[in-house]
Amino acid sequence: MTVQTAIPAATIAEAPEALVERLARAGRSAQRVLARLAAPAKAAALHAAADCLRKAEPQILEANAQDLAAGEANGLTGALLDRLRLDPARLAGIADAVDQVADLPDPVGEVIDTSTRPNGLVLSRIRIPIGLIGIIYESRPNVTADAAALCVRSGNAVLLRGGSEAVHSNRAIHAAIVEGLVSKGIPAEVVQLMPTQDRAAVGAMLTAAGLIDMIVPRGGKSLVARVQADARVPVLAHLDGICHTYIHSAADPAKARALALNAKMRRTGICGSMETLLLDAQFPAAQAVVADLLDAGCELRGDARACALDSRIVSASAEDWDTEYLDAILSVAVVDGLDAALDHIARHSSHHTDAIVSEDAATVERFLAEVDSAIVMANASTQFADGGEFGLGAEIGIATGRLHARGPVALEGLTTYKWQVRGAGQVRP
Known part of the structure; x- marks a missing residue:
């Protein structure tokens, strides 16, 4: 040809x-x-x-x-x-x-x-x-x-x-x-x-x-x-994909680790890649989640409580929470419960795709109802934000x-x- x-x-x-x-x-x-x-x-x-x-x-x-x-x-x-x-x-x-x-x-x-x-x-x-x-x-x-x-x-x-x-x-x-x-x-x-x-x-x-x-x-x-x-x-139009994943206190640790790693590192350059990770202050496996990401070669930029989880995390600037990196870079914040997570997402989300990881059904349903984004997910990687994965053939x-x-x-x-x-x-x- x-x-x-x-x-x-x-x-x-x-x-x-x-x-x-x-x-x-x-x-x-x-x-x-x-x-x-x-x-x-x-x-x-x-x-x-x-x-x-x-x-x-x-x-x-x-x-x-x-x-x-x-x-x-x-x-x-x-x-x-x-x-x-x-x-x-x-x-x-x-x-x-x-x-x-x-x-x-x-x-x-x-x-x-x-x-x-x-x-x-x-x-x-x-x-x-x-x-x-x-x-x-x-x-x-x-x-x-x-x-x-x-x-x-x-x-x-x-x-x-x-x-x-x-x-x-x-x-x-x-x-x-x-x-x-x-x-x-x-x-x-x-x-x-x-x-x-x-x-x-x-x-x-x-x-x-x-x-x-x-x-x-x-x-x-x-x-x-x-x-x-x-x-x-x-x-x-769609603007940038500043996608969040919130790991709730009732998240299954193994599931949370797998989802966070996939949501960021499967392909960092797509618009469904997670750009901000929100860790509930009561989630018991936060250190393991951030260690997985760091060990995979991801740079983490965190607030003060996130930086305390691992010495390899650097301090985030104000601009980081509103940045679509499209690279192996991730913002990390520790939040005090669902309301704090919802407030952070409302301030910084680009309304593309936001996700929660939790085994608590009531918390999941409230997150799905209250987050105002085009795609809202529960217990799934944000990398599924794709027309082909939605059964639409393409997008x-x-x-x-x-x-x-x-x-x-x-x-x-x-x-x-x-x-x-x-x-x-x-x-x-």
Whole structure:
């Protein structure tokens, strides 16, 4: 399989606003074709795309090696390099996720509810695609495949703008996906990748009201802040993942040790990684929990009582409680019971994912009810904060706001609805 990654000279010379308008209009036209396709046709196209990803493994891994070499030369952190890195197992997982999305129930056309008015009018709300979605993301080449699959399955066209760190990987993955879609009759313009890394193109996407129907930023705080500040298009965003795990006094020590270690150290560079550990002052195995983390190579930054647990813990600054490290660094605080834990989370959580470890059912239920985050967990690692783990096949991102969608955004989050009204000649008096 040949993967084309070169950019046409005409595209390089094109003004960002004109480029975005041209791509957006092509995407909107292609979306109308996609919207007419039945669910089995969309599923077959995605299965073909997954097959093409597998066949293109040598080219994709070669492209990824280019990105990794450039990232190392440019001083990317270990966490960012981990997000960027592909290997045969990770690439197989990306292709498998596309297959999983293909096999999910199609949300388009779902009847959300139906009612009959006293005058005989029958009203129904029907789930429909949003239209053309713009996705701006950094570092993670898997987003290229996840976003393409979710948008196609939900009947949307997508305009992707990946970060420069993954430019070669993104182009190779995009080429393979489009090859599969086109082989099953879906227009190539349904999934488009911005052909330039010019930052002005991001600004053009953000102001393309009437052409792009929704923007989804997926990246660091600075990217999301820029999108929210500059966008003239509706934005579905998540901020940083400052995720907490509270180990209650009634936690099972063995369970607490395993969960804390996994929540932080399984993969430190993902948004579901625990960034703050709250230890109940009455929990008897606090020293063992922090020792496990320290022995695994995690730097711990604690308050005064946490520092007293182990001499290797350094003092935390005020900024640490509000920092998403995405690295083997963890803030640790000792708190006096559930109320203190809830207060700390309310002050410092980014409303992404927060968890409790406890064998006391009443405490667990109160935590689940009172913590105001998109995902609240009990006796589980925060690393499960992932659309695939939720049975959604994949995700566009994890939304931490309160409107439209919250938590892992997958097929349903990429749809809206319309009202259908069926009458029998009624006129309004």
